[in-house]
Amino acid sequence: MSELALSPNQETFVLNLGPQHPATHGVLRVKLVMDGEYIVSAEPVLGYIHRMHEKMGENRTWAQFMPNTGRLDYLGALSYNHGYVKAVERAAGIEVPERAEYIRVITVELNRIASHLLWFGAFVLDLGGFTPLLYAFDDREMILDLLESVTGARLTFCYFRFGGVYNDIDDDFVTGTREFIKRLRKRLPDYHNLVTKNIIMIKRLKDVGVISAEMCRKYGATGPVARGSGIDYDVRRSEPYSVYPEFDFDIPVYHEGDSMARYMVRMDEIEQSMRIVEQALDRLPDGPVKAEKVPKIIKPAPGDYYSVVEAARGTFGVRLVSDGTNTPYRLKLRSPTFSNLSLFGEAARGMLLADALALMGSLDLVIPEIDR
Amino acid sequence: MNASTEVYRLIAFLVGLIAFAALNAAYLVWLERKVCGHIQRRIGPKEVGPYGLLQPIADGIKLMTKQVMLPPQVDPVLFRIAPALVLIPAVMSFVVIPFSENLVAREINVGLLMVFAFASVNVLGLLVGGWGSANKYAVISAARCVSQNVAYEIPMLITVITMVMITGTMNLNEIVMQQPDITRWYVFRFTASPLAPVAFIIFFICSLAETNRAPFDLGEAESELIAGFHTEYSGMGFGLFFMGEYANIVIGTSLATILFLGGWQSPVPFIPGGWWWFLAKVYFLIFCVMWIRWTYPRTTLWGLLNLSWKILIPISLLNLLLTGGMLKLMPLAGGAG
Numbered sequence: 063m064s065e066l067a068l069s070p071n072q073e074t075f076v077l078n079l080g081p082q083h084p085a086t087h088g089v090l091r092v093k094l095v096m097d098g099e100y101i102v103s104a105e106p107v108l109g110y111i112h113r114m115h116e117k118m119g120e121n122r123t124w125a126q127f128m129p130n131t132g133r134l135d136y137l138g139a140l141s142y143n144h145g146y147v148k149a150v151e152r153a154a155g156i157e158v159p160e161r162a163e164y165i166r167v168i169t170v171e172l173n174r175i176a177s178h179l180l181w182f183g184a185f186v187l188d189l190g191g192f193t194p195l196l197y198a199f200d201d202r203e204m205i206l207d208l209l210e211s212v213t214g215a216r217l218t219f220c221y222f223r224f225g226g227v228y229n230d231i232d233d234d235f236v237t238g239t240r241e242f243i244k245r246l247r248k249r250l251p252d253y254h255n256l257v258t259k260n261i262i263m264i265k266r267l268k269d270v271g272v273i274s275a276e277m278c279r280k281y282g283a284t285g286p287v288a289r290g291s292g293i294d295y296d297v298r299r300s301e302p303y304s305v306y307p308e309f310d311f312d313i314p315v316y317h318e319g320d321s322m323a324r325y326m327v328r329m330d331e332i333e334q335s336m337r338i339v340e341q342a343l344d345r346l347p348d349g350p351v352k353a354e355k356v357p358k359i360i361k362p363a364p365g366d367y368y369s370v371v372e373a374a375r376g377t378f379g380v381r382l383v384s385d386g387t388n389t390p391y392r393l394k395l396r397s398p399t400f401s402n403l404s405l406f407g408e409a410a411r412g413m414l415l416a417d418a419l420a421l422m423g424s425l426d427l428v429i430p431e432i433d434r
Numbered sequence: 435m436n437a438s439t440e441v442y443r444l445i446a447f448l449v450g451l452i453a454f455a456a457l458n459a460a461y462l463v464w465l466e467r468k469v470c471g472h473i474q475r476r477i478g479p480k481e482v483g484p485y486g487l488l489q490p491i492a493d494g495i496k497l498m499t500k501q502v503m504l505p506p507q508v509d510p511v512l513f514r515i516a517p518a519l520v521l522i523p524a525v526m527s528f529v530v531i532p533f534s535e536n537l538v539a540r541e542i543n544v545g546l547l548m549v550f551a552f553a554s555v556n557v558l559g560l561l562v563g564g565w566g567s568a569n570k571y572a573v574i575s576a577a578r579c580v581s582q583n584v585a586y587e588i589p590m591l592i593t594v595i596t597m598v599m600i601t602g603t604m605n606l607n608e609i610v611m612q613q614p615d616i617t618r619w620y621v622f623r624f625t626a627s628p629l630a631p632v633a634f635i636i637f638f639i640c641s642l643a644e645t646n647r648a649p650f651d652l653g654e655a656e657s658e659l660i661a662g663f664h665t666e667y668s669g670m671g672f673g674l675f676f677m678g679e680y681a682n683i684v685i686g687t688s689l690a691t692i693l694f695l696g697g698w699q700s701p702v703p704f705i706p707g708g709w710w711w712f713l714a715k716v717y718f719l720i721f722c723v724m725w726i727r728w729t730y731p732r733t734t735l736w737g738l739l740n741l742s743w744k745i746l747i748p749i750s751l752l753n754l755l756l757t758g759g760m761l762k763l764m765p766l767a768g769g770a771g
Contacts, residue, residue: 075570077570077571083660084656084657084660085657085658099574099578099735186731187657188657189657189731189732190648190649190651190655190656190657190731190732191729191730191731191732192470192474192728193470193473193474193728193729196474196475196476197474197475200475256729257731260730260731262649262730262731262732262733262737263731265733265734265737266731266733266734266737414734414735414736415574415658416652416655416658416734416735417734419657419658423657
């Protein structure tokens with residue numbers, strides 16, 4: 063089919079997908095050169111909501127940048143909180159109490175489930191099924207309520223602090239989380255019956271939008287996109303941080319590389335995240351949730367620091383350059399979706415428009431995190 | 435019956451049918467929102483009037499008072515006539531639909547043919563609307579609609595030909611008369627065709643595709659083509675497309691009811707037949723249409739065409755052959771023949 067789309071004598075036209083388009087989930091614009099319904103070439107155009115987060119970081123103190131991290135990926139904000147505090151803690155040499163690490167893992171994993179649930183709904187919506195979206199939102203709502211009770215926010219969290227977390231969790235949160243996991247365990251098979259085993263879904267996702275492992279490496283794709291292409295890489299396992307090594311969980315890896323594989327990776331990750339949360343709740347230690355003696359004004363020693371975490375969409379990296387003052391000299395954010403999107407141009411070539419949008423949905427894009 | 439009463443009768447039917455089509459469009463939207471709300475564990479409209487029953491009126495007023503935008507690059511003639519081309523044939527088709535034994539505007543001997551003739555005009559409206567909009571999404575959508583409608587008209591018409599072979603008439607009321615009780619509904623008439631229920635399912639699938647309903651709503655695939663052929667329409671331009679779509683659903687399900695489910699005939703002996711049975715069957719089928727829409731994701735164009743050419747057309751041809759053979763071997767007792 064790709065030869066058909068690329069033959070030189072065909073008449074083509076340019077189709078602007080976005081910046082306002084139902085399938086781009088925000089302000090992404092994709093410039094498509096089309097031959098009928100086939101895509102000859104696709105070029106993502108970014109920057110419509112660029113907010114200069116990195117430059118902002120250079121103009122405020124280390125602590126003042128915290129709220130910005132929650133506004134990168136608003137669907138999995140706690141992972142970004144985590145990535146930033148982890149980098150600063152490494153730079154400033156701050157020890158985190160164990161209970162705080164457990165709370166961080168619990169909330170981050172809950173946030174990951176919420177993010178994947180929303181993706182599940184939005185992805186099926188991209189394929190024309192509206193109902194699963196509302197089922198997924200129903201579940202996600204419970205997570206947001208739980209997280210709101212401890213963090214005070216529902217979306218743009220700013221919960222982590224250097225050396226711990228802002229608030230301790232209470233018994234209501236623990237029982238509520240256990241109830242939620244029980245409920246989601248019951249509902250996930252329904253989702254699989256309704257969506258995963260649906261013949262239309264299978265036809266639309268199987269062998270569609272195949273991304274090779276090589277292409278993932280070339281563009282630096284991480285997270286479920288890479289794991290759907292057979293790359294067994296998850297920061298939680300490959301470069302363990304926080305208290306993740308203490309838990310027993312699997313990293314789902316599929317080798318097909320098609321949209322179905324990416325879908326299955328995320329659905330399996332929801333189950334694995336539930337396992338992690340359960341174990342963390344079982345073993346939750348007592349103690350303080352914030353390190354004592356964290357200075358009010360942090361001045362890390364001059365140097366270059368880098369730390370990565372596994373966010374819902376892939377590897378989130380923070381590079382800090384400190385010159386010993388109370389503001390970062392340079393702050394570089396490596397966001398996973400930026401890399402995941404960059405392969406779209408190559409992967410979508412020769413595809414049908416409808417399939418390309420299924421591929422785009424399966425990449426799980428969050429535009430504010432791409433534009434930063 | 436003299437000439438003037440005939441005129442009054444026709445005017446009454448004209449007003450009645452247009453009101454029926456418009457009310458159906460309005461209240462099927464309400465029903466659709468309620469059905470999808472309950473399928474999705476929500477309530478649906480509830481604020482305007484009891485159970486949100488006045489919501490369609492409010493929506494209608496909103497649509498009618500909105501300005502009909504004419505974007506600068508559109509073809510003004512095509513852009514304006516397209517919504518009418520969609521709605522008028524749909525309303526015209528109601529003329530031959532027998533709501534009950536006597537409640538039919540015009541009993542025509544080739545009623546079935548007339549409905550399909552008008553149904554084919556519908557796609558022209560979509561094409562003209564998409565083309566006249568001068569919008570790339572609308573043009574893609576119009577092209578999709580045409581190939582989809584052409585592909586699905588074939589199995590649908592083959593099925594209808596099969597039914598005409600069995601019934602021996604194209605008069606819709608006579609077809610209903612031939613199905614006086616539930617065992618003689620054509621959907622269960624195995625003596626006429628061993629594939630009768632399959633024929634009904636093919637007809638139902640095709641009418642979904644013909645009316646651009648999910649899972650075959652490729653023309654309006656909002657995640658791909660924004661709103662498809664009516665992307666550029668606002669106000670009542672959009673409203674007419676919408677009414678046309680729902681009127682077509684009513685026509686499609688009415689035909690399915692008449693051809694396969696015994697029309698206005700009663701399935702149980704103790705309740706007499708009449709328009710209430712006709713409407714009950716039609717609305718049950720419409721409910722199924724909505725149920726399907728809110729359950730399944732959308733197919734792709736290729737999948738859709740493959741379904742038609744590789745599965746539905748061969749099966750309906752087989753059905754045609756089988757029915758022809760059966761009729762030759764043992765002429766129907768109940769059928770007209």
